[in-house]
C-alpha cells in the first residue's frame with residue numbers, strides 16, 4: 001500500500017509547480033503571518049477545490065489557528081491536513097462485495113472519464129482476490145466501446161457479455177445479470193455509455209438499465225460507481241448530484257490522478273454530497289487502480 | 305433568460321446603495337461577485353486576478369457610477385472584455401496551398417480526439433475536400449476499431465497497418481494520400497499526459513516525420529484549473545495552432561477556454577457539441593463569454609431547437 005501511494009505522490013509531484021511543494025515552500029520554517037492566507041487560498045483554488053470548500057477550509061483553519069495558536073507555519077499546515085482528512089471521514093475497511101451473489105456493479109459517468117478502463121481494472125482486481133467475475137458491455141452506443149471492453153476482458157481473463165452494436169443497453173445489462181446467475185459468478189460489472197448529466201433522455205435510459213437489473217435482483221445494483229476525471233473542475237459537483245439523484249451512486253472512482261490535476265473537486269463532492277471516494281486511477285494499465293486512502297491522498301496533495 | 309450574475313451584483317449594489325450613492329470602492333467590492341463567478345466557471349485563478357485588474361478601471365468609471373443600472377453596466381464591461389480576450393472573431397482551419405494539408409489532433413486521455421477527428425473529416429468533406437484519417441493510437445484498446453467504425457459512418461478512408469509505429473503510420477498516411485489523391489490527412493493520436501516524456505517525444509517525432517499545417521489541442525470543456533498547465537506543456541513541445549473545445553453540450557461553464565486563450569494565446573477554432581459526427585461548430589467568442597459568466601448560451605440553444 002505505502003509503496004503504491006508513494007508512486008501516486010511521485011506522479012503528482014512530477015511538476016515543479018505541485019501543490020505540496022509550493023505549500024512546503026510557503027510554510028516551511030516560517031513564522032505564521034496573516035499574509036500567508038491569500039497565498040494559501042490561491043494554492044487551494046489551483047487544486048480545483050472550488051469556492052465553497054475553500055471558504056469552508058479557510059474558515060475552519062482560521063478557527064484552528066485562533067484557538068491553537070501555532071507559532072510556525074509548518075504547524076498550520078498540519079492543522080490544514082487534519083481538517084482535510086476529517087472531511088473525507090472514510091469508514092474503515094468498507095466492504096466491497098455484498099453477501100448476495102452475484103453482486104452487480106454499474107459504471108456510470110460523463111463521457112471519457114474512464115468507465116470502461118476502470119471496469120476492466122476492477123475485473124482484474126476482483127479476480128486476483130479470487131472472485132468469479134463477468135463483464136457486461138452495455139455501452140452499445142459509442143463506436144467500438146464493446147471491442148474496447150472485450151480487450152479488457154482478455155487482459156483480466158474475464159468473460160464479456162455483449163450484443164451487436166446499437167442493441168438496447170438495458171437488454172445487455174439484463175443478459176449480463178442472467179449470465180452471472182446462470183454461471184454462479186460472484187460479481188457482474190456492467191459498463192455503460194458516457195452521458196452528460198444534463199441530457200434527460202440519456203439519464204432516463206440509465207434509469208431503465210437499473211430497472212431492468214432490478215427485475216432479476218431487486219437489491220441490485222449493489223454498487224454504482226461514478227467515475228470522475230481528476231482534471232474536472234467545478235462541473236464535477238453537478239455531475240455527482242444528478243447521477244446520485246438518478247441512480248443512487250454509492251461511490252466515486254477518481255481517475256487520471258497520475259497527471260498534474262489534483263482532483264480537488266472530489267473533496268467538494270464528499271463534503272457537499274457525502275459521496276465517498278473509494279478508488280483512484282493512476283494510469284492506463286490493469287494494475288493502476290488503488291483503494292482510496294484519505295490520509296495518503298491529503299499527504300500526496302499537500303506534501304508531507 | 306435567467307441572469308444569475310447580474311442579479312447577484314444588483315443585490316450587492318442595492319445593499320451598498322442603501323448607505324447612499326454608489327462609490328468606486330463599492331464597485332470594486334462588487335467585482336468580488338464577478339471574481340467568484342469566474343472561479344466557479346473554472347477560469348484559472350491567476351487569469352481571474354489579471355483579468356479583474358484589467359477591467360477594474362473601466363468598471364469604476366463615472367459611466368457606471370452614474371448609471372441607473374450599474375450592475376448591468378459592470379456585467380456588460382466584463383462580458384465585452386471576455387469576448388475580446390477570447391479572440392473577437394471566428395478562426396478558421398488553415399488549408400495548405402500545396403496539398404495534402406496535415407492536421408494532428410492531440411490532447412489528454414478521453415478529451416475527444418478520435419471523435420473530433422471524424423467530425424472534422426466530415427466537415428471538410430462537406431466543404432468539398434477529400435480527407436483521409438490516420439489511426440495512430442496504437443495503445444488504447446480498440447482505439448483503431450473506433451476510428452475505423454467512424455470512418456465507415458462518414459465514408460472516409462482510415463489508414464492503419466498493424467505493427468507500424470505511430471511515426472511510421474503518419475508517414476504511411478501521407479503516402480496513402482498521394483496514392484488515393486486525398487488532400488487532407490487527419491492524424492488521430494493516442495491520449496497522453498503532458499508530463500509523459502516518452503509519449504510527448506513520440507508526438508515531436510511524428511511532427512518531424514510528417515510536418516503539420518495544423519496541430520489542434522483537444523480540450524474537454526469540463527476541465528478545471530489544470531487546463532493552463534496542460535496547454536502550456538503541449539505548446540512547449542509542439543507547434544500547436546489552435547484548440548478544439550469539446551463537450552460543450554454539457555452544462556460546464558467552460559472557463560478553461562478563457563484560461564488557455566489568455567495564457568497560451570492559442571485561438572479556439574472549433575467546439576464539439578455532441579457525440580454524433582456532425583456536432584462540430586465554429587467557436588463563437590461572444591457566446592462563450594456569456595456562458596462563462598453563467599448567462600446561458602441562448603443563441604446556441606435557439607439554433608438547436
Ligand SMILES: Nc1nc2c(ncn2[C@@H]2O[C@H](COP(=O)(O)OP(=O)(O)OP(=O)(O)O)[C@@H](O)[C@H]2O)c(=O)[nH]1
Nearest residue numbers: 111112113114115116117194256281282283413414
Ligand atoms: N492516465 C490515465 N488515463 C486513464 C485512466 N483511466 C482511464 N484512462 C484513459 O482515459 C481514456 C478514456 O477512458 P475510457 O475507459 O475509455 O473512458 P470511458 O469513461 O469509458 O469513456 P466513454 O465510454 O467514451 O464515455 C482512455 O484513453 C484511458 O486509457 C487513469 O487513471 N490514468
Ligand SMILES: Nc1nc2c(ncn2[C@@H]2O[C@H](COP(=O)(O)OP(=O)(O)OP(=O)(O)O)[C@@H](O)[C@H]2O)c(=O)[nH]1
Nearest residue numbers: 111112413414415416417418419495551576577578
Ligand atoms: N457529449 C459529447 N461527447 C463527446 C464530445 N466529443 C467527444 N465526446 C465523447 O467523449 C468520449 C471520449 O471521446 P474520444 O473521441 O474517444 O476521446 P479521445 O480523446 O480520442 O480518447 P482517448 O483516445 O482514449 O484518449 C466519447 O464518449 C465521445 O463520444 C462532445 O462534443 N460532446
Ligand SMILES: [Mg+2]
Nearest residue numbers: 115116139145
Ligand atoms: Mg466507455
Ligand SMILES: [Mg+2]
Nearest residue numbers: 417418441447
Ligand atoms: Mg482516441
